[in-house]
Amino acid sequence: MWTWIHKFSSPKYFYDMSAKLIPWFAIPALVIGVYGLYLGLFVAPTDYQQGESYRIIFIHVPAAWMSLFIYMVMAVSAGVGLIWQIRLADVVAAASAPIGASFTFLALVTGSLWGKPMWGTYWVWDARLTSELILLFLYFGYMALQSSIEDQRQADKASGLLAIVGVVNIPIIHYSVEWWNTLHQGATVAKFDKPSMHIDMLIPLLLMALAFKLFYAAVVLIRARNEALYRDRNRRWVRELIEKNMNGEKI
């Protein structure tokens, strides 16, 4: 099994296979995303408390879920890279960081734009908002360590360690609305009894979440392919590939 793992996690094998996988994520992401937007903007009823402003939820909540999900992917990959020295795992972690940071930024900005009309302020230093901001800084820290350490192995070790330590922030974000008094509303979907949400609102929300996830899968593969090429730029497989490209072949 060990050789099997190493065969499938070799950057060259990954580079060839991932090209075929990308459209299988990208096309459903587009179709489900467009349908989710249609349901969310045109079909979902007006909220009886928040009026039309609640429609920000179809961006805000999927973005916030992705910020946590991508962080876990990044931290687990970094951990696998640290422990088992699987190079592809470090590649996936490094490729995930900027995407995760962008979704965290989106969750913060849309939350702010939702907070202004509903709470009367763009920002409060409460537990949910602050811990989400710390998540953004964890992504930035990971990226800074990746780009500032010359030796790739050392960079992976240092940034991977930061990613793993930062995992403590994830449950803090999730439970922050229960542990502390906050302006932020409590969970409406991720709880054990029935979600307290109208089904016509819940369906577009879940569709958008699925579309975001598929989108992440597609772009993380694109980024990981770049990362694999870059890291192995002096290895034979990349050289042969680029020489093929210089002779006019598609790569």
Added chain:
Amino acid sequence: MNGSEFNWSEFFAMGGYAFFVWTSYGIAFLIVVLNIVMPVIHRRKVISRVKRAIRREQLQQ
């Protein structure tokens, strides 16, 4: 969306929350586009960097 004609101006007004709703959707769109464009540019850069290295080595031989 019942009735024969859909009221677009009412739709864009978002019950008075147009600025907040459409800015949110606009930034989301921008983030999606950037997440596609940036890796495509990065890919070109990586490939041309390796090409330059190959040419340099060919000249040295």
